[in-house]
Amino acid sequence: MIEVNNVVKTFELSKQQRKENNTSEKIATAVNDISFSCQPGRIFSLLGPNGAGKTTTLRMLAGILKPSEGEVKINGFDIEKKPLEAKKHIGFLTGSTGLYERLTPNEIIAYFGKLYGVTNEVIETRKEELYDLLDMHDFQNKRIGRLSTGMKQKVSICRTMIHDPEVVIFDEPTSGLDVITAENIIKLIRDCKSKNKTVIFSSHIMSEVDLLCDDLAIIHKGKMIFNDSMQSFRDQMKAENLTAEFIRIINEAKQSS
Numbered sequence: 001m002i003e004v005n006n007v008v009k010t011f012e013l014s015k016q017q018r019k020e021n022n023t024s025e026k027i028a029t030a031v032n033d034i035s036f037s038c039q040p041g042r043i044f045s046l047l048g049p050n051g052a053g054k055t056t057t058l059r060m061l062a063g064i065l066k067p068s069e070g071e072v073k074i075n076g077f078d079i080e081k082k083p084l085e086a087k088k089h090i091g092f093l094t095g096s097t098g099l100y101e102r103l104t105p106n107e108i109i110a111y112f113g114k115l116y117g118v119t120n121e122v123i124e125t126r127k128e129e130l131y132d133l134l135d136m137h138d139f140q141n142k143r144i145g146r147l148s149t150g151m152k153q154k155v156s157i158c159r160t161m162i163h164d165p166e167v168v169i170f171d172e173p174t175s176g177l178d179v180i181t182a183e184n185i186i187k188l189i190r191d192c193k194s195k196n197k198t199v200i201f202s203s204h205i206m207s208e209v210d211l212l213c214d215d216l217a218i219i220h221k222g223k224m225i226f227n228d229s230m231q232s233f234r235d236q237m238k239a240e241n242l243t244a245e246f247i248r249i250i251n252e253a254k255q256s257s
Contacts, residue, residue, distance in 0.1 A: 001198055002038040002061060002167060007031055007070035009056050009222075030056040032222035033070070038215070040166070041196040043189060045209045045230075048219040049250060054202040055094070057219065058171045061200065062092040074167055075198075088116070091165035093156055093173055101145030105136060105155045108144065109162055116163035123162065130158045133191065134184050150181035157188060168192050170201035174208065186212065206243045218246070220253045 009031040018024065031053045038044040048054050059065040060072055063079045063086060072079040077086035100108060106127075113123035131137050134154045139147060144155065153173075160168070170189065174182035189212055192199045203209055209216070209230075216233050218226040226233070226249060239245040 001040055001073075001075055002044075002200060003071075003073040004034060004036050004057075004061070005071050005073075007034050007057070007060060007067045007072060009053075009060060009065065010068045029222055031060070031067075031219075034219065034222075034224045035070075036217050036224065036227050038167075038198050038200050040198045041193060042199070042214040043193055043212050044198075044200040044215045044217070045213040046200060046202045046217050046219060047209065047246060048202075051221075052219045053222040054219060055171055058092075058094070058169050058200070058202060062090055062169050063087050064092075088163075089166045091160040091163070091168045092171075093160040093169065094171040099144045099152055099155060099159075101143065103144055104142060105140045105144070105147075105158065108155060109158050112159045113162045118163050126162050126164060127158070130161055133188060134158065150177050153177055153181060154184065157185065161188070165197070167198045168200075170199070172202050172204065174203070174205065206241075206246060210242055218249060220250055223253075225249060225253045 008029065011028050011030060013021070013023070013026055013028050018026070021028075034057065036044075046054050046057065056065060060067050061074070061079070063083050066080060074086040075089045077089070079086045103111070109127050110120075110123055113126070118126070131140060134157060136151075136154050136158065139151055144152060147155070157173070170185075173185045173189075177185070186208065189199060189201065201212075213230045216226065216228065216230050217224055233245070237245045239248045
């Protein structure tokens with residue numbers, strides 16, 4: 001379970017950043033007093049335009065960034081007060097996390113499994129399950145530097161899931177990937193739900209949201225402007241489809257801000 005309570009994240013702006021953003025403000029607020037919860041066995045989607053605060057939020061959930069205010073709890077553990085206990089439960093996938101190009105998928109998966117304290121026997125069992133799901137057997141012994149973008153993403157997914165985390169955080173997991181690799185990731189997300197894991201993901205692809213999502217939050221300029229079930233979102237729609245409704249809600253928020 002993920003609990004987010006009144007979380008704020010601010011950053012200090014350098015002179016160069018203030019010049020680039022045409023502002024005299026020394027502090028930028030990326031996330032502004034948001035609260036929500038993600039339940040086991042349900043898939044929660046965080047939506048918003050570029051720069052809305054999605055990635056900042058997910059990085060706070062994963063313990064990479066510290067909230068300026070408020071609290072984040074992972075399975076009851078405060079991510080700031082008990083980071084090691086909280087992070088043991090987390091798998092975090094983001095496209096910006098690099099891989100060691102000289103290593104093979106097998107070497108990377110074994111390395112990260114051991115970092116999480118997983119035994120060699122369990123690593124092998126989990127690795128086979130994930131390789132089957134993601135169709136990774138053919139390139140498991142090739143160096144990462146020789147792999148395609150889609151293959152590297154599969155390795156990142158396997159690294160994220162090798163310790164069988166109870167809470168899984170996906171930051172735009174299918175962005176820039178081919179259809180087959182994206183479908184493999186969707187299978188994995190469904191598999192997580194069937195195993196009663198807590199899943200949160202961000203995406204720009206509304207068809208994925210429609211396919212996977214149980215609960216939905218929309219963030220705009222760091223503020224939460226919608227937080228309810230996917231069914232409630234559909235019930236209150238004024239536009240003809242999900243994409244049009246998302247755009248309508250964002251435009252409405254722009255006009256009222």
